[in-house]
Amino acid sequence: MSRSAVFFLLALACAAFSSSLPALIAGEWAWASVSILLALAWWAANRRGYRWGSAAFVVFVCVSALGMLSGQPKAAMIVSISAALAAWDLDHWILQVRDRPQDLPGSGMENRHLEVLAVVIGVGTLAGILAVSLSIPLSFWPAALVCLLLAIMLRQALSKFRQG
Amino acid sequence: MISPRIWLPTLVLLGLLLTGLLILSGEILALGLPVLIFIGASYLLAPEKPDLEIRRLTSTSAVMQGRPVRVRLEIANRGTATTSIALADEVPEGLQVTEDRTNWLLQLKPGERVEVGYTLQGRRGEYRYRSVRLAVTDPLGLFRTDIRIPVASELVILPEVLHLHPVRVRPGQTRGFAGPIPSRTGGSGIDFYGVREYQIGDPRRRINWRVSARTLRDLYTNEFEQLRIADVGLILDARHKRDLQSGGTRLFDFGVQAAASLAQAFIHDGNRVSLMIYGFGIDRVYPGYGRVQQERILQMLARAATGHHFVLEDLVYLPVRMFPPHSQLVMVSPLGPGDAPMLVRMRASGYALMVVSPNPVEFEAAFHERSPRYELAKRAADLERKSVLNSLRRVGIQVVDWNVAQSLDTALQAGLSQQPGIGRLSGGAG
Numbered sequence: 001m002s003r004s005a006v007f008f009l010l011a012l013a014c015a016a017f018s019s020s021l022p023a024l025i026a027g028e029w030a031w032a033s034v035s036i037l038l039a040l041a042w043w044a045a046n047r048r049g050y051r052w053g054s055a056a057f058v059v060f061v062c063v064s065a066l067g068m069l070s071g072q073p074k075a076a077m078i079v080s081i082s083a084a085l086a087a088w089d090l091d092h093w094i095l096q097v098r099d100r101p102q103d104l105p106g107s108g109m110e111n112r113h114l115e116v117l118a119v120v121i122g123v124g125t126l127a128g129i130l131a132v133s134l135s136i137p138l139s140f141w142p143a144a145l146v147c148l149l150l151a152i153m154l155r156q157a158l159s160k161f162r163q164g
Numbered sequence: 165m166i167s168p169r170i171w172l173p174t175l176v177l178l179g180l181l182l183t184g185l186l187i188l189s190g191e192i193l194a195l196g197l198p199v200l201i202f203i204g205a206s207y208l209l210a211p212e213k214p215d216l217e218i219r220r221l222t223s224t225s226a227v228m229q230g231r232p233v234r235v236r237l238e239i240a241n242r243g244t245a246t247t248s249i250a251l252a253d254e255v256p257e258g259l260q261v262t263e264d265r266t267n268w269l270l271q272l273k274p275g276e277r278v279e280v281g282y283t284l285q286g287r288r289g290e291y292r293y294r295s296v297r298l299a300v301t302d303p304l305g306l307f308r309t310d311i312r313i314p315v316a317s318e319l320v321i322l323p324e325v326l327h328l329h330p331v332r333v334r335p336g337q338t339r340g341f342a343g344p345i346p347s348r349t350g351g352s353g354i355d356f357y358g359v360r361e362y363q364i365g366d367p368r369r370r371i372n373w374r375v376s377a378r379t380l381r382d383l384y385t386n387e388f389e390q391l392r393i394a395d396v397g398l399i400l401d402a403r404h405k406r407d408l409q410s411g412g413t414r415l416f417d418f419g420v421q422a423a424a425s426l427a428q429a430f431i432h433d434g435n436r437v438s439l440m441i442y443g444f445g446i447d448r449v450y451p452g453y454g455r456v457q458q459e460r461i462l463q464m465l466a467r468a469a470t471g472h473h474f475v476l477e478d479l480v481y482l483p484v485r486m487f488p489p490h491s492q493l494v495m496v497s498p499l500g501p502g503d504a505p506m507l508v509r510m511r512a513s514g515y516a517l518m519v520v521s522p523n524p525v526e527f528e529a530a531f532h533e534r535s536p537r538y539e540l541a542k543r544a545a546d547l548e549r550k551s552v553l554n555s556l557r558r559v560g561i562q563v564v565d566w567n568v569a570q571s572l573d574t575a576l577q578a579g580l581s582q583q584p585g586i587g588r589l590s591g592g593a594g
Binding site: 054065068069077078081082085096097116117119121124128135 | 181187193248270304
């Protein structure tokens with residue numbers, strides 16, 4: 001098993017347990033089983049080479065959002081979405097390099113990818129946890145303005161790259 | 165360029181932003197932060213155009229059909245940053261990779277040089293490599309730059325050459341050097357040629373004592389036929405209308421194979437051989453001897469292709485005068501009904517002519533479903549072809565009707581052994 005596959009499994013386990021553990025403790029079996037079954041299905045699909053990662057990631061995002069709204073621990077939901085994002089990235093990576101295993105040893109690409117991913121996911125998780133820990137009261141219109149600005153910035157960045 | 169992968173995190177981010185905005189939930193907005201940082205990091209780490217030097221090296225520039233060729237790519241990073249690339253070599257159509265792959269994932273440190281390679285085989289032809297494709301992505305794979313770097317090189321796959329037994333020809337004129345072809349002149353040789361009066365210096369063992377005994381005063385000496393080399397002109401018919409294609413093979417390819425094999429056989433015997441390809445245009449290899457000439461002919465045959473030209477549709481404009489007078493010509497052509505008159509004219513001009521004709525009727529029959537109607541049509545085509553070939557044989561043209569399912573050597577041996585009186589039909593001795 002490659003290092004990417006090990007980290008993929010860890011990310012899946014982390015995503016499943018962080019979203020289901022609070023539910024398990026509270027005895028909400030149905031809620032908990034959704035995440036665990038989803039993680040198992042994703043892992044099996046990856047093993048068989050099926051490209052179901054995107055759909056599974058979207059479901060994990062929905063589960064995290066619903067968990068957040070239904071009063072599950074916020075930090076756990078942030079960890080869940082971050083781990084699901086890491087799993088989505090590693091799923092793609094594993095499937096991409098599956099047919100060329102001889103390229104990886106010695107190339108350093110896998111290590112670099114894992115290092116960057118770990119840093120990005122770590123920073124993202126911390127930022128998310130920090131954000132849910134802080135309480136800044138915002139009314140609709142300032143929040144809408146902030147979101148609009150963010151959307152415009154994102155659009156500008158993407159169009160710049162498209163031209164480049 | 166943006167990888168298609170970016171759309172999912174972007175849509176997830178926008179979905180979370182909009183949902184958080186609609187239901188006024190800061191927690192949902194916070195869920196989007198890891199995704200936003202993921203996209204942002206990818207954006208910041210997006211690669212610049214790499215500064216790479218790529219060279220393609222092949223184990224040989226020309227190789228016989230069926231033999232493997234090793235292709236190597238040398239990639240050197242001349243930039244100042246470590247570069248991760250997905251590299252793919254664009255193999256020209258018609259070549260098949262038999263060992264290893266043509267795409268690689270590589271990470272190159274500044275100044276680092278790596279070598280990758282693969283083995284391929286191909287059918288006869290000239291293949292031009294143009295470029296290699298590179299894809300450079302950020303470490304998270306969301307932003308990608310596709311580059312095509314021109315790395316031109318050429319590979320020639322030479323036609324297969326079959327080993328043939330010596331091909332017996334008797335041109336009207338031979339050249340001055342010793343060789344394998346009877347020259348119609350007396351001298352030292354193997355085959356008995358005639359008897360002449362004894363001359364001082366003749367070896368005693370050559371004196372014909374029986375003839376000498378009939379006279380009282382004179383002695384007579386046996387003469388043998390001198391063996392010389394000759395001028396051999398190969399003509400390959402590349403007219404599109406004489407080509408057939410069935411079951412993924414082309415009759416023209418058999419013609420090329422025959423021309424290559426005959427060229428090798430004649431050159432091996434020491435003859436001076438030239439080649440003319442008559443099709444879309446007239447391509448020539450001027451007469452020459454030896455391995456270099458054989459290489460020239462094979463290179464020309466490797467590039468040979470059928471074509472159509474209104475002027476060269478018939479053999480009428482075949483420039484026969486480009487060949488030395490009374491030399492041996494070998495025409496490789498499937499032949500059709502309209503071709504016989506020109507070949508007869510060539511024979512009448514004093515050329516010794518041999519026609520090696522890949523049989524188009526049998527070639528097509530091998531791939532055709534049998535039915536009574538087809539059998540009838542095949543019989544008619546056979547008769548028409550036999551009539552053409554017989555009209556050639558009648559004027560002293562050596563004809564080899566080659567069923568391409570059999571070996572060329574067998575067809576040549578069988579075909580040439582049946583030719584009556586070839587020697588008597590040729591012109592004066594040289």
